Amino acid sequence: MSSSRPLRVAIVGAGPAGIYAADILSKTDVEVSIDLFERLPVPFGLVRYGVAPDHPRIKQIIVALHKVLARGDVRLLANVDYGVDLKLDDLRQFYDAVIFSTGSIRDAALPIEGIDLPGSFGAADFVSWYDGHPDVPRTWPLEAREVAVLGAGNVALDVARILAKHADDLLPTEIPDNVYAGLKASPVTDVHVFARRGPAQA
Numbered sequence: 001m002s003s004s005r006p007l008r009v010a011i012v013g014a015g016p017a018g019i020y021a022a023d024i025l026s027k028t029d030v031e032v033s034i035d036l037f038e039r040l041p042v043p044f045g046l047v048r049y050g051v052a053p054d055h056p057r058i059k060q061i062i063v064a065l066h067k068v069l070a071r072g073d074v075r076l077l078a079n080v081d082y083g084v085d086l087k088l089d090d091l092r093q094f095y096d097a098v099i100f101s102t103g104s105i106r107d108a109a110l111p112i113e114g115i116d117l118p119g120s121f122g123a124a125d126f127v128s129w130y131d132g133h134p135d136v137p138r139t140w141p142l143e144a145r146e147v148a149v150l151g152a153g154n155v156a157l158d159v160a161r162i163l164a165k166h167a168d169d170l171l172p173t174e175i176p177d178n179v180y181a182g183l184k185a186s187p188v189t190d191v192h193v194f195a196r197r198g199p200a201q202a
């Protein structure tokens with residue numbers, strides 16, 4: 001790298017990992033020029049589209065992330081899908097280094113017989129629905145009275161909580177209108193959480 005120009009860094013994915021990487025890099029002694037590429041029209045990744053709407057304190061991290069982007073020394077280029085609009089060769093041509101921080105948006109495949117039967121869904125899609133992710137349909141088939149949630153991690157409990165809550169209790173949150181309407185009309189009465197081990201390991 002020539003010392004006469006800043007180190008050019010491309011960061012792919014504007015979730016917390018990408019934005020914190022940009023923040024830390026720009027606070028080092030090295031002079032850097034950072035471009036942050038994001039597939040969606042908006043930044044903040046799963047903090048925006050994963051964390052449940054009734055966890056506003058956790059969503060507050062967006063304020064800190066926003067400050068990094070508002071400073072003006074990190075350039076956000078949204079609506080750019082790495083692998084479609086941009087390939088590694090393109091980035092290599094213009095940048096000295098590339099950081100990938102694209103997260104993990106897909107469900108892990110569950111090796112259970114019948115997992116693909118109608119009425120069986122992965123949490124990533126359901127969570128994307130209730131958080132208003134632009135990739136998923138606006139309506140969700142909430143037709144069941146009883147729902148089984150497999151797993152007892154934080155996402156499982158988010159899903160169970162959202163299903164069990166009265167829709168009106170979510171009104172003070174940033175819940176999208178279509179999600180409020182869907183949950184309000186939902187006939188669900190019982191949510192069963194299935195865990196491999198006990199509450200101590202939840």
Ligand SMILES: Cc1cc2nc3c(=O)[nH]c(=O)nc-3n(C[C@H](O)[C@H](O)[C@H](O)COP(=O)(O)OP(=O)(O)OC[C@H]3O[C@@H](n4cnc5c(N)ncnc54)[C@H](O)[C@@H]3O)c2cc1C
Binds near residue numbers: 013
């Ligand atoms: C349902 C759920 C609830 C959660 N709840 C909590 C919680 O309560 N508390 C907590 O601390 N954590 C929670 N988490 C975890 C937290 O959201 C993640 O750990 C965190 O968002 C991961 O940050 P990241 O930057 O690695 O990835 P992401 O947040 O996934 O960000 C990755 C970004 O990369 C972009 N991207 C992906 N592919 C491309 C591409 N090809 N080109 C350009 N951009 C791309 C994505 O659009 C996204 O904006 C939750 C996660 C989920 C799924």
